[in-house]
Amino acid sequence: MGLLSNRIDRDSLKPGDHIYSWRTAYVYAHHGIYVGNDKVIHFTRGRGQEVGTGTVLDVLLLSSGPAPSQPCSICPPQEEGHGVVSSCLNCFLAGGVLYRFEYGVSPALFLAKARGGTCTLAVSDPYNIVVHRATYLLDNGFGCYNVFNNNCEDFAIYCKTGLLVVEEGTIGQSGQAISIIGWPLAAVLSSPVRLITNMYGMAATAVGVYCASRYAADIGRRRDVVNLSVEDLTVRLATGRLQVVEAVGATPAPTISQ
Template sequence: MGLLTNRLSPEELRPGDHIYSWRFAYSYAHHGIYVGNGEVIHFTRGAGQELGTGTFLDSWLTSSGTSRHTSTSACEKCGSKRDKHGVIISCLECFLSDCPLYRFTYGESTAIFLAKARGGTCTLALSDPPETVLHRAYYLLNNGFGCYHIFRNNCEDFAMYCKTGLLIVNENRLGTSGQAVSFLGAPLAAICSSPINVLMSEPLGMAVAMTGMYCLSRYYADLGNRKDVAKVPVEALAARIRPSASELLQAEEVDKSS
């Protein structure tokens, strides 16, 4: 664990840890909650659908499932299948999908938070006790976490809710995911810093201006700084997002067709 990386070995894991692994040449990361005994609870859309963009990227990028078995066969160790969707539990190997293991940091210092160029690795927010984290994760395993959305309700949002119990009050706002904030923050920084760039002839000055705007966008959008979040009990959350009969029927049809 350090300034540039949160990588660790499986032996260092503790129940209640928020873990993640980078996928497809570090283009995105998949997040989950380690619950002990080599198992992880995580939120996914299944093979080829994890990003949930509605574009060709969904089939182009790899899913959160493991490469150790195909979509039509289950893992011999945990029974997980690549085409499963929603909140699921699987072995650590299936979760990692042959990728390195990292631990998400809570209560990070402002200096280190800003020094990390990539979002989705740490937050200024504090974590609740492990027993509370595990209760939320298991409760949502049985009751779901709503519909997957790449920017408002993804695997990182799931893991961060399990750790903190905090949710965005306005459902139309960007979620708590640092990955999503980073993805949208880069072009926003370029736009917002463009007036400054016009006044600067030096490439270094332009780079500094864009980097500064990018870091500020990440800082103020972080879960530990946001004013539009509220502590929501997991029982109340599950009741609010419980799927309707039509959604359950649609999910059954997806299972049958896969």
């Protein structure tokens, strides 16, 4: 792994790896769990789950599903369902480059990788547990897809750590969602600096606010999470104990009822 890139070769893939590939001119990446035998389990906005923010962001973020340039002889056609699917590696990458998400990184490395959605301070569970969670959710689903609260990166992070965000109205585990929201927020918070400093000072302040918000919101530091077994998660979804809550300007996302 390098400081600037998490790019890897296919030969270095191992079952339980959290992998991703950039989409839409590096605006958004699609994430999944490699389970071996050239298969990736991932959470999509597939048929029957075409939901998003209801804003112009959906134009940029609608690339989360597998999109092979030609029909695949290995992967079956995607049917309506709960959104968790298994694809071959080629379909998952959709012509993109393969990257591996890093776990248990140091705070210094985390802040050096300014782009969210590439690493976390949280530590991964053993590979067999990760693969078990992913295959279990392939059969049982991961709730309703939501770009900011319950997306493909949230799915992969849950499979790797068992951690789930539990507070209503908060952003999910996704580092790239934090990044998408973080830069505009940092610009707004730093705007008063225009009155007391120059453009360079304002830019430095914005970067500082952005880095601090990313660090505080990382799944490895948050306090609004629980460690939930995949079996318990599925039972809660099936019985309604994971309630679907409407968020303003967004589609429903699952949160744990109190």
